Structures are given as structure tokens and as C-alpha cells.
Amino acid sequence: MNALLQELLPAAPPAPLPDAAPAAAPARPLLQVRGLSLEYASAGQVQRATHELSFDVLEGDRYVLLGASGCGKSSLLKAIGGFLPAAEGQILLDGRAVQGPGPDRVAVFQEFDQLPPWKTVLANVMFPLLASRRASQAEARERAWHWLAKVGLADFAQRYPHQLSGGMKARVAIARALAMGPRVLLMDEPFAALDALTRRRMQEELLQLWAQERFTLVFVTHSIEEALVLGNRVLLLSPHPGRVRAELDAERFDLHSQGSPEFQAQVQRIHQLLFSGVKR
Amino acid sequence: MSVIAFVPPRAEFVRELPPLPAHTRAHRLPLAQRLWQAAALRRGLMLALLAGLWELGARWADNDLLLPGFGQTALAFAQGLRSGELLQRAGISLALLLQGYALGVALSLALTALAVSTRLGRDLLATLTAMFNPLPAIALLPLALLWFGLGAKSLIFVLVHAVLWPLALNTLAGFQSVPETLRMAGRNYGLRGLRFVWQILVPSALPSVLSGLRIAWAFAWRTLVAAELFFGASSGGGGLGWYIFQNRNELLTDRVFAGLAMVILIGLLVETVVFNTVERLTVRRWGMLR
Numbered sequence: 024m025n026a027l028l029q030e031l032l033p034a035a036p037p038a039p040l041p042d043a044a045p046a047a048a049p050a051r052p053l054l055q056v057r058g059l060s061l062e063y064a065s066a067g068q069v070q071r072a073t074h075e076l077s078f079d080v081l082e083g084d085r086y087v088l089l090g091a092s093g094c095g096k097s098s099l100l101k102a103i104g105g106f107l108p109a110a111e112g113q114i115l116l117d118g119r120a121v122q123g124p125g126p127d128r129v130a131v132f133q134e135f136d137q138l139p140p141w142k143t144v145l146a147n148v149m150f151p152l153l154a155s156r157r158a159s160q161a162e163a164r165e166r167a168w169h170w171l172a173k174v175g176l177a178d179f180a181q182r183y184p185h186q187l188s189g190g191m192k193a194r195v196a197i198a199r200a201l202a203m204g205p206r207v208l209l210m211d212e213p214f215a216a217l218d219a220l221t222r223r224r225m226q227e228e229l230l231q232l233w234a235q236e237r238f239t240l241v242f243v244t245h246s247i248e249e250a251l252v253l254g255n256r257v258l259l260l261s262p263h264p265g266r267v268r269a270e271l272d273a274e275r276f277d278l279h280s281q282g283s284p285e286f287q288a289q290v291q292r293i294h295q296l297l298f299s300g301v302k303r
Numbered sequence: 304m305s306v307i308a309f310v311p312p313r314a315e316f317v318r319e320l321p322p323l324p325a326h327t328r329a330h331r332l333p334l335a336q337r338l339w340q341a342a343a344l345r346r347g348l349m350l351a352l353l354a355g356l357w358e359l360g361a362r363w364a365d366n367d368l369l370l371p372g373f374g375q376t377a378l379a380f381a382q383g384l385r386s387g388e389l390l391q392r393a394g395i396s397l398a399l400l401l402q403g404y405a406l407g408v409a410l411s412l413a414l415t416a417l418a419v420s421t422r423l424g425r426d427l428l429a430t431l432t433a434m435f436n437p438l439p440a441i442a443l444l445p446l447a448l449l450w451f452g453l454g455a456k457s458l459i460f461v462l463v464h465a466v467l468w469p470l471a472l473n474t475l476a477g478f479q480s481v482p483e484t485l486r487m488a489g490r491n492y493g494l495r496g497l498r499f500v501w502q503i504l505v506p507s508a509l510p511s512v513l514s515g516l517r518i519a520w521a522f523a524w525r526t527l528v529a530a531e532l533f534f535g536a537s538s539g540g541g542g543l544g545w546y547i548f549q550n551r552n553e554l555l556t557d558r559v560f561a562g563l564a565m566v567i568l569i570g571l572l573v574e575t576v577v578f579n580t581v582e583r584l585t586v587r588r589w590g591m592l593r
Contacts, residue, residue, distance in 0.1 A: 141506045
């Protein structure tokens with residue numbers, strides 16, 4: 024179906040892509056997090072969300088932040104997005120400190136209300152391109168069609184978000200984010216509100232898109248299986264406050280390895296790491 | 304504790320699914336049901352029923368001075384329309400109303416824009432609405448007369464007061480209920496300041512803004528008519544309120560009713576034609592309101 028739609032539609036020039044060669048001597052990581060502590064104030068108290076996190080994301084990574092609730096993974100993603108200021112430490116994108124929200128880091132959230140309901144699907148995908156003044160009207164339209172075709176929603180371009188299913192809304196949000204050609208795509212449990220069958224399909228499609236485009240992805244999830252399937256690198260965060268427990272490789276797992284003994288063993292290991300050995 | 308029942312083993316089965324018969328596909332409702340779905344028809348019937356009850360009540364009371372019937376009122380209304388007096392009075396009222404309404408809307412948008420951008424602005428708006436929203440606009444009329452004299456300015460002053468607070472209250476509530484993810488999405492794409500207000504907050508809060516505009520319209524209308532009852536003949540012939548007042552003095556009760564009917568009709572017209580159309584084209588189409 025996707026392939027068919029792509030043939031029917033004029034092929035728009037793809038967004039500027041990062042070079043698909045992370046292995047060829049990465050001089051500098053794309054995203055560096057250095058001693059990052061995040062705090063938030065609630066009810067007159069200052070709570071620590073994360074404590075002195077450090078890690079690197081390379082160009083083309085599918086980098087997963089994994090942890091139970093309360094490990095500050097969403098706060099961390101918001102900080103990378105520039106929505107949350109750092110209490111200590113810093114975040115560097117291409118060597119420059121992140122100062123605030125910007126179109127070089129586009130976020131996809133779990134909530135369906137991230138799509139303005141007053142815009143059609145097409146207008147939704149065009150919206151960030153126009154709002155950030157990155158493209159002219161015609162150019163934005165062309166790019167939006169290109170990406171809508173890629174996620175298989177070209178037939179629904181003139182619909183409004185409330186006429187779409189949850190999975191379709193998630194696809195629109197992904198198309199909208201990728202149309203911007205961001206340096207990093209930030210995803211905050213984007214499939215958590217979907218039913219299990221749709222979630223599985225969305226995971227497949229996201230991996231397909233990545234195989235075609237090789238964007239850099241930072242993905243937050245609380246599902247160990249999803250982390251192993253989607254990521255090539257998994258950062259384990261322990262809760263209260265979030266600290267780095269481990270960084271594991273997940274390149275060898277994909278959607279078809281879910282039943283394998285090795286996969287199950289890795290799930291068990293991660294489970295152990297996350298839920299034991301935290302000294303208080 | 305429940306008793307664990309013995310569940311007997313059952314054979315599995317798999318079925319081939321044949322195409323469905325025609326009558327199970329989507330089909331149109333019968334005509335009567337479709338007609339009943341039309342809100343205009345239902346409401347028209349309701350109005351006809353009310354008019355019938357009114358006429359019956361009037362015949363039963365049999366007192367033209369106190370309660371003229373629907374027929375007499377309709378006659379007086381038609382006469383008023385033919386002579387042009389009713390329309391002229393309505394025109395005077397509407398012109399004043401629109402001026403006051405527009406000014407009130409502009410002021411309230413300015414206030415709410417201030418309120419969403421600064422905390423002091425928010426405090427200011429919260430305090431002012433808490434003070435002035437419960438105050439009937441008409442209670443300010445004596446003061447307005449003292450300040451602006453007998454004339455259109457005083458009326459516009461009370462109209463602005465009638466529009467400003469309910470609209471500002473609703474708009475602010477709408478702005479505050481904009482989902483956090485939508486705000487973050489807007490900031491993500493580099494929207495700030497007025498562009499953020501205009502491209503994210505206003506459309507997202509449109510259901511509340513529209514309901515505020517509706518309430519403000521009703522408040523303005525009733526305030527105006529009440530104010531005209533006080534003193535209408537100020538600037539070259541009064542509006543509808545004055546028309547009602549004059550005719551009551553002359554004991555032409557059917558004309559009083561005709562004047563009231565005009566007030567109601569204009570209200571209904573704006574409600575159904577203007578506001579409902581705007582709603583249908585925007586928030587209903589976007590699925591933000593059912």
C-alpha cells in the first residue's frame with residue numbers, strides 16, 4: 024500500500040538527510056549530555072528528576088531512554104527539546120549548548136492533542152515548516168505530500184485529526200516531525216496510547232522509515248521489549264531521581280527476534296538491572 | 304469467594320466468511336426520522352406550539368390591555384414593519400450595540416493577551432473580572448450619565464462593560480485549557496509572543512471564545528434595551544427600548560409586544576444565523592465541539 028502510494032505521487036525531494044555513515048569515524052557525537060541534573064518545583068518543594076546524567080548520541084542512532092515511571096526519562100527528553108532548563112550540566116547539539124525549543128529538535132508526543140484540531144492532516148504537516156519559516160507555502164506543501172505518502176496517509180490529507188484513528192494520528196505526528204528534517208527526532212512514548220496491534224505496526228513502520236532515511240532518533244519508553252526492538256542503543260535509567268544504570272547494545276534485536284531465547288534473556292537482564300541493586 | 308465451576312472442554316472451529324447480504328450495508332433512515340433529525344424543523348414546531356399556547360391564553364384572559372394575543376401582536380408587528388418605525392428603531396439600537404460590542408471585544412482581547420503573557424496581567428484580569436463581572440452593567444448607567452452626559456457615549460460605556468468581563472473571563476479560561484502538548488508543539492516550531500497567541504492559543508481556545516462572544520452578545524443586548532428604557536430619546540429618536548417604553552405609556556400593549564418580539568427575533572437571528580454558522584464552519588468542523 025505504501026509503495027503503491029509512493030509510485031502514484033510525484034517524488035518530492037527528500038528532506039536534507041544526515042549522512043548515513045555513523046561508523047566512518049564519528050568525530051563528535053551529535054548529541055552530548057554532560058552531567059545533566061533536572062529539577063522541578065512542586066508544592067513549594069524542589070524535586071530532583073534526574074541526577075548527573077551523561078551520555079552521547081551518535082548520528083543515525085536509534086537511542087532509547089528506558090526506565091520505570093519516575094526515572095525522569097520524559098523530563099530528560101523535554102530538556103533535550105529545550106522545554107526544561109537544566110539545573111546542572113549541559114546538553115550539546117552539534118557542540119552547541121541547547122538554549123530553548125527549536126526546529127532542529129522536533130518532538131513527537133504520546134498525546135493525540137499534539138495535532139492542532141483546526142488544521143487538516145496536510146496543513147498539520149505543513150504547519151511547522153511554515154511556522155518556523157523554513158519553507159515557502161509551495162515547498163511546504165510538496166514536502167508534506169511527500170511525507171504523508173511515506174506514512175501511507177496521502178488519501179487522508181484533507182481530513183481533520185478528529186476523523187482519524189489513533190494510529191493515523193501518530194503517523195501524522197511522525198510525518199510532521201520528519202518533514203522538518205530535524206537533527207534529532209525526539210519521541211516521548213509515541214505509541215503508548217495505541218492498542219497492542221496498532222503499536223506493533225507502528226513500530227514496524229518506524230523501523231522501515233528509519234531504514235530508508237537514517238534519521239537520528241531519541242525514543243522514550245517504559246517497555247523493555249519496545250526498547251530492544253526499536254533501539255540500537257538503550258540507556259537504562261534508575262528512578263527517584265533518574266541516574267544512568269547501564270547503556271546496552273540492542274542492534275542485534277529486531278521485531279522478529281522477540282520470541283528468541285537471547286531476546287528473553289536480555290529482557291530478564293534489563294529487568295534485573297532496573298529493579299534491583301539500587302542502593303539508597 | 305466464588306466457587307470454581309468445572310468448564311467442559313469444547314471443540315475449536317474456524318469459519319469461512321461469505322459476503323454480507325445487501326440489507327446489512329449502510330442505508331438511509333426513513334424520511335420521517337430524517338426530518339426529525341433537522342433541528343430547524345423541531346425548533347419551528349416548538350415555536351408554533353408556544354405561539355398557539357399564547358393565543359389560547361390571551362383569548363382566555365380576554366384583556367387586550369394586559370395580554371394581547373399572538374394575532375394582534377403579529378398585526379402590530381406587521382404595521383410597525385410597514386411604517387418603517389420598528390425597523391428604524393431596531394437600526395438605531397443595533398448601530399449602538401455593534402459599536403459597544405466591537406469596542407468591548409477589542410478591549411477584552413487586549414486584556415487577555417496581556418494576561419497570558421505576564422503574571423501581573425493575569426492578576427489584573429482576575430481581580431478586575433472578580434470585581435466587575437457580578438456588577439450589572441445597567442447599575443453603571445447613572446454614573447455613565449454623570450460622566451458622559453445624555454447620549455450615545457453613555458450607552459456605549461455600559462455596553463463595553465457588559466461585553467468586556469464575561470468575554471475576557473471565557474477567553475482566559477479557554478487559553479488556560481489549551482493542552483500542554485499543543486503549547487510545546489507550538490514552541491517547538493519557534494512560535495513566540497503574538498504569533499503563538501494567534502496560531503496556537505486563539506484557535507485552540509475558539510470554543511470558549513465563541514461561547515464568550517455569545518454570552519457577551521446576550522448581555523449587551525439586554526443591557527442596551529434596559530438602558531433605552533431609562534432614557535432612549537437622546538440622540539435623534541430612541542431605539543427599541545424607547546419604542547417599548549413609549550407605547551406602554553400610551554397603553555398600546557400590542558405594540559409593546561411587537562417591540563419585545565423584535566428584540567427576541569434579532570436575538571434569535573444572531574444566535575442561529577451568525578453564531579451557529581461560525582460554529583459550524585469552525586469548531587464543529589474541527590471536532591472540537593459536538
